[in-house]
């Protein structure tokens with residue numbers, strides 16, 4: 807994520823923007839995340855994406871002001887969810903579509919088949935009960951987003967690689983998919 811990407815996001819006006827703190831090619835350090843948060847439209851909440859990070863690290867990043875929600879994208883326990891919520895941190899808990907526990911008190915339930923490397927889920931086979939708002943993710947793009955949303959009826963869609971070209975965020979793709987999703 808770069809300043810140019812933030813400009814594209816500000817123009818497109820998605821409902822949320824993801825700041826990835828998990829290891830990998832998208833990983834941001836805190837200094838960069840704070841700079842990007844300054845540049846990001848104040849109306850767009852930023853979500854910190856973590857994979858099995860220490861609780862103290864997630865809380866410190868939240869307290870820095872870089873993010874206003876936490877996405878748990880690993881095998882974090884329900885205790886972690888509860889500990890974050892006790893601090894009034896909204897939590898997105900991510901599961902494989904077949905791996906949802908009977909109960910989680912996370913604020914949002916996200917279904918994804920990977921960690922920024924997932925394959926498209928067969929949304930026609932989805933059979934889950936959920937009380938929280940549902941977020942779908944995993945290799946979504948402008949070609950498959952309409953069918954995925956029709957089949958899964960999510961509250962939010964999450965797209966990362968689907969708005970990239972050659973591994974870089976693509977302003978045109980960001981703008982086009984946000985526009986389309988807001989019309990669905």
Ligand SMILES: O=C(O)c1ccccc1N[C@@H]1O[C@H](COP(=O)(O)O)[C@@H](O)[C@H]1O
Pocket residue numbers: 824826828829830831832833855856857879918920921922923924943944945946964965966967968
């Ligand atoms: O993209 C990453 O580097 C990443 C690493 C670890 C956990 C999650 C990661 N990405 C997040 O995964 C979903 C779906 O991404 P995609 O559309 O399938 O590329 C999204 O929340 C990304 O932020």
